Amino acid sequence: MPDDLFGDRVPRAARKKTARRASETDLRTVSQRITDVARFEDLYRLAETLTSAPGPRRGRPPHYPPYVYLLFLALRGIHGSARYCAGDLQDPSVWTTIRGGVAHHLGADEAARLPETGPSRHQWQHAQRTLLIPRLEELGETFADLALAQALRQGLLPADARRSWSSPQRHQLIAGDGTVTRSPTLATTPYSVDPTTGEIRRHRVDPASSWQKEGGADRTGNNRHSTTPARTATDTDTEDNKNEEAMVLGSKFVVFSTRHRGYFRRVFLRYAHVPHNQPGGEASVALDLACAILDAADGCMGVLYDGALRGMHRDVIARRGRLLINKQHKGATPRYIRTLDFGHCRHELWSNSGRVHERAFLDDGTSTLIPLSVGKLERRANTHTHRWYHLLAIPCPRGPPPTPRIRRHHQHHRRTRPRPKRHRDRLPPRRKPPPDPRQHRRPPEPLRRPRRHRSRLLPTRPLPVEPPHDRLRRRSPKPRRPRLPPRPKRDQRSPLRRRPHLRRRPHRDSRPQPQPTRALPIMN
Template identity: 70%
Template sequence: MPDDLFGDPAPRNIRKKAARRALESDIRTVSHRIKDVAFFEDVYRLTAAIDSTGGPRVGRPRAFPPYVYLLFLALRGIHGSARYCAGELRDQAVWEEIRKGVAHHLGSDEARSLPEVGPTRHQWQHAQGTLLIPHLNELSETFAELALAQALRQGLLPPEERRSWSNPGRHQLIAGDGTVAKSPTLSTVPYSVDENGVRRSHRVDPAAAWQKEGGGKRDEEDESGAAATRDATTGPKAKDPKDNRDSDGTMVLGSKFVVFSTRHRGYFRRVFLRYSHVPHDQEGGEAAVALKLACAILDAAEGCMGVLYDGAFRGMHRDVIARRGKLLINKQHKGAKPRYLRTLDYGRCRHGLWSKKGRAHERVFLDTGTATLLPLPIRKLERRSSPNTHRWYHLLAVPCARGAHEHREPVGITTTPGEREDGQSDTETGFHRAEHLLQIPDATGTHQTLYGGREDTEAGFSQLDRSLWNRRMIAFGADAQSLVILGFLLAQNATSAARYREDPTYADADAETSEGGIRPPKN
């Protein structure tokens, strides 16, 4: 399309890869990552969320101070199991590295006061149940505050940097996605009876449920958001609840979590910002939890320009974020059919506007007597502020034999009664504008470049799966599993902070590639 603000998407065969081939220097060994955690200041700051020195304690004092169990939590995110982590901390060389980190942040006297070796698995399990899980909410909120401060220190989500709403930088956006951690057991019932009448007990994960994972074909949805399967002759047909398979047949028994992060170029540069467990009976599902997390980050991070998310976000979610004056960049769902917008009457000519693929099109009649919809070039993405909300517009160029016209079309927000003249709001006219007109349409070059940041979150989830023993969740129950996710995020942020100390200019992202380079996890 000529002279369009967002440009045309590049064909797959000539699309340029954003990530460079990894070098051996990009590899982060386990010993390096243990050191990263030991010297990560936020682990020690996180202790404030579980500090219980407000009154006298009854019983035997703990063998280790609270920050040691937070170090254990983060190290478990590297080793993949509490048993293996406890074994590592019994090693004198590993424990000495931990002592050096404690001495660096808390002083030599504190480091010398620690026992000769690290905590055992039994001590860890006791601390998890009595110290960490009771303060899970405080830990999560404190982690979110510390993570955002870390992102700002590392030049991410900068509030003072120049902004281009039509082409934001990757480090000015947050990316989110949901992932399903496989249940530690495949049992769904507490006991079973075999053919001989023998009753066998099974341990069941109370947080696990059958979840759809991966990019399977989504059910088409009507504008109210209700899922339905379309039938060309009989109309909407309810989905069979017994059909637990998507087009790829990928149903996973496990717990779903939503995670948001932001990153710069280079390996191990991502900073994880927030996370949350998604109960299997959550009203609104994954999208409701993700929207809450996204809004919390947007409200706290002045420099955040928008959100990258997948098709779980629909018109109602776009509306909430656009009203905050931010971008939501995701793909238009396949069930969105063309809708009539308006007819532009310029006296000597008329132009019929329709929505299609997230942007405005003009209906053009062909010599064959048929009509087609042609996308209108977008000249500008306008963002206008008012005391209580924001408005977004596409400045369109409407081609015409008598001379091109300019038209300003609202996008991203579905207006309600009182926001427009009587009878003219989108709700009154029955047009879900946020569902059909995107701020940055997905069939454009800009969207193609930016949306890769959302797909890049899969690298972080792949790292999570590999960090877990046997690629399965290593805890039972939502609270204990949330601690597993928190420990993994702490370990990843520790490495990101260490990489930034080593190279604060991000020069490694442009390093030359050697022959025979290898590809480690891209986190």
């Protein structure tokens, strides 16, 4: 067991070259690769997904069966474009090789029913729109099952092999990465207007392409000042981390594969497209693919990825009992973990760059972080989850302290500063004295209820059943008062009437004037 499992990486010049140089026997020519594609059995199994049951109204049968277009798709990667692939399939010698592979798996009668030459480029484009793209999801699921079966046949991801969580082998891990495929056209708008002549020109536009970052550009760009201890000399400088942003117009895909030592041993397991407005970006798509592979392959011990996966993604894979080996993402600041107090010494532990460090104070009053060596990586299984621990070795000038265990993937604490130490010279809590037995009094006896006299009742006619509310109203000793409505709020109250003695006296001009009396005539 080495002294440190997660030490600094060896420089490239000092690394041992384990891979041998490729010889002439390891190389495959174009004709040999075409023969390998034609005799690959999984292509014909994958083509069974494209066969559909005939409907009630049968039309003209297709000129080529569905497996021919899958062969065309595989050969297009060898030639580089659909135009060169279609031109090569017009060669009688190349088409004879394809018919030989069909006869090897499907029989000579099926190979005899094929036309004299291969499909043209227009036939391929029509089959791509109407046959392959509508069933893309079904082809992807079938491809994942066939690829995993092929990896197991080649001895990759073995479930019964010896496992070492501190040093897993290459064929026991899966590796993933995101790549951007360049757009076939550089146009982003379907039409453009010539400013000189006013001519409207039409352009081909790839709807799935967008501007993507490539080349490990810094996604954070924020170097905020922090009050945490200074970083160690092993950390990379901020100037080295600032890479030039390479913007590429294309579509981003995430691909996972596994391989063994040697040439032509890699097997691609799964792939997925990353939309431009995907929540979580590349990391969320990569995490879904990795979890799907881990659930299907019991012999897979972990995942290899780049800095796109963060702590939250590591926690998901760690709870499944697997490893996630990747670089620490940029922009992470040191965080406080805990303080180990052994009486004669105290050690303050921090997490920095994915490792546990000890804070050491220097003579000039500053502090620095020293990485601690990890002696063992422990994995503990539970009913529904797994936990990981680092067995640390802390150097102490006052004697070797006990070896602590730090839980992995949960090192980031919410507090960025250590908690203050409690005072131990505090008096013990005051206890309540026991009661005096001489002052203990006997509790009074409970009142006895009067004995009920039983009397024989004569049979009578049963009374009608009363409603519950009437029964309670009759049995209640006091009449139940009606519940008053709630008192209105102050702003909802009606204005009070003015008192009569506080009323304002009317003006004298507005008072009613006495009318003059008229003399009435006396009637004789």
